[in-house]
Amino acid sequence: KQEVTQIPAALSVPEGENLVLNCSFTDSAIYNLQWFRQDPGKGLTSLLLIQSSQREQTSGRLNASLDKSSGRSTLYIAASQPGDSATYLCAVLQGGSEKLVFGKGTKLTVNP
Amino acid sequence: DVKVTQSSRYLVKRTGEKVFLECVQDMDHENMFWYRQDPGLGLRLIYFSYDVKMKEKGDIPEGYSVSREKKERFSLILESASTNQTSMYLCASTLGRLSSYEQYFGPGTRLTVT
Numbered sequence: 001k002q003e004v005t006q007i008p009a010a011l012s013v014p015e016g017e018n019l020v021l022n023c024s025f026t027d028s029a030i031y032n033l034q035w036f037r038q039d040p041g042k043g044l045t046s047l048l049l050i051q052s053s054q055r056e057q058t059s060g061r062l063n064a065s066l067d068k069s070s071g072r073s074t075l076y077i078a079a080s081q082p083g084d085s086a087t088y089l090c091a092v093l094q095g096g097s098e099k100l101v102f103g104k105g106t107k108l109t110v111n112p
Numbered sequence: 113d114v115k116v117t118q119s120s121r122y123l124v125k126r127t128g129e130k131v132f133l134e135c136v137q138d139m140d141h142e143n144m145f146w147y148r149q150d151p152g153l154g155l156r157l158i159y160f161s162y163d164v165k166m167k168e169k170g171d172i173p174e175g176y177s178v179s180r181e182k183k184e185r186f187s188l189i190l191e192s193a194s195t196n197q198t199s200m201y202l203c204a205s206t207l208g209r210l211s212s213y214e215q216y217f218g219p220g221t222r223l224t225v226t
Binding site: 041042043044045046049089098099102103104105 | 116143153154155157162168170200202204213214216217218219220222
């Protein structure tokens with residue numbers, strides 16, 4: 001059974017710092033991996049989608065990498081801002097399945 | 113832009129009531145999903161549908177049913193609401209079946225059962 005883990009559960013950084021959020025998964029047979037952002041009391045916003053054949057995806061200050069063989073993904077946020085404060089979730093789409101398996105998220109706080 | 117809307121942001125119901133949560137997407141997506149999200153437990157899949165009138169159970173279907181009569185609309189039904197169904201409910205959709213497309217979420221419905 002696929003399990004997705006995000007460590008740490010919470011992270012607090014000063015504004016302007018570059019940071020990395022981690023995601024690991026136990027079964028490497030995935031179609032894709034998706035990173036989401038969730039603000040308190042709101043739905044999830046898709047940030048980046050990495051297909052299983054890709055190594056990374058970039059959008060603005062965000063860069064996500066995928067190492068399928070080791071079961072790891074990272075989300076790199078450059079020059080963090082207070083507006084980046086949110087919970088970040090990763091999820092994998094298991095091969096042969098319609099279902100995303102989610103991690104429990106990392107709550108990021110960027111202090112002014 | 114893909115838009116997924118949910119009928120209510122906040123809902124308060126009494127134990128035993130029948131509750132309908134509605135979700136509509138405007139991008140002709142084939143797949144639609146219902147999740148619930150609870151502190152410490154993360155997102156858990158209740159049901160999903162990959163076509164009109166087609167549905168499959170997720171990880172926690174007990175106490176819930178679903179309906180998909182039209183492609184754009186996916187309803188979650190709590191036949192007899194209980195306090196342990198107090199939660200945040202999230203609807204999502206994606207383009208195709210067994211696809212590598214992004215999953216898009218609605219804003220969520222915070223349901224309280226008293």
